Amino acid sequence: MEHLQGILLKEYTSFQVGGKAKDLYIPHSAEELEELLKRFHKEGRSFYVLGKGSNLLISDEGLEEPVILIRENLSGITFTPSGEEAVFTALSGTSLFELARFAEEKGYTGMEALSGIPGTVGGAVKMNAGAYNREIKDIFRSGSFFWKNGERIELDLGQMDFSYRHSAVEDDMVCLSASFLLQKGEAASIREKMEDYTTRRAEKQPLEMPSAGSTFKRPEGDYASRLIEQAGLRGFSLNHAGVSEKHCGFVVNLGGASAENIYSLIQEVIRIVKEKEGVQLEPEVKLWGKF
Structure with a gap:
């Protein structure tokens, strides 16, 4: 477990703004994360969980509450094939691009439209991230989470209450991992779709400038x-x-x-x-x- 103090959070957000974190914790295992949450609970401390910082605006004054960083330090993917389907399980710090590329290499389709979202699996599950008429809920199978007291729970699709940019994952819960059900596909077709989505993003979105992606939720019946x-x-x-x-x-x-x-x-x-x-x-x- 790493513990850093006085770290400028603008280095960790896609907007490239934000003040200092008084305390930044970097767990390297589920056990370290569980221990940290139990400690915070015992001390009565609230906390923030920071992934890629790609949908986030942090105050210039910084944060007094501790920040838990979950990205490359808690990442990794396994997959279990079964006939024409496979279950891909990723730790919450895994990037969506990394997961999509892994699925492509294994020859499974379903992640292509989500591959360009610059966030982690944990953040994507929490907000039911989506793009090009595809959302996390369309492939989600189950997830492993911690309550803020360090208690671990498992939730399946029916328990996630997914809707537009919403899930049952509350601010005081932490995603540890998630499993996704993907279908067998043609490698060339999967690669072509990913390249097409990448091109469309580059043509239509200001990827060369610091931003947090789409800033506003889609209004009912409009954009x-x-x-x-x-x-x-x-x-x-x-x-x-x-x-x-x-x-x-x-x-x-x-x-x-x-x-x-x-x-x-x-x-x-x-x-x-x-x-x-x-x-x-x-x-x-x-x-x-x-x-």
Whole structure:
């Protein structure tokens, strides 16, 4: 178990903003994670769980609460084939791209549309991540989780309460691993689909700029990007934060923005879209700390 102090969290987020973590813990096994959670529970301490930091805005003031880092330190994949199907089990710190590439190498389909989401398995399961009309719930089979007191539980698909960007995984739960059911496919076709999704992302999304992906949840029966463009906000900027020229659904760090700058821009976009289009946008990005 590693314990680091005073670590700048902007080094761990895709927005490249955020203050210091007073305490950053890096467990290297399920046992270390369990021990840490039991300790925090005994001490009455709340905590944050940080994966790739790709759907996250952390306050410039930083965090007093301890942060548990789960990425490469708790990653790995196993798979069990059975006829035309296979169960792929990944530790929560495994990246979705790594899992998709592993499935491709083994010749199993189902992960292609999710391969470009820049997050971990744990984060993707918690928020039922999705792209191109495909969501985690479509392939999820079961998962292993810790309650905040360190008690371990298993949940299957029927217990996950998946909906749009939602699951039964609460903020005081920690995902340890998840299993996914994939189907046998043609290697060349799988590779072609992954390359197609990669190309489409690069063409339509500002991947070259720091962002947290799609900043707003999709409104019922509409798209946030369409509403933002309709409100005349393409390219709109405030204090080094802006609405992407390439994709209006992305708020980006134009260079040197603070978390407060980005938060202020998000709030202004919400205000203007409500005023001009009559729709209340809701951020998809999670907020940590004081804003």
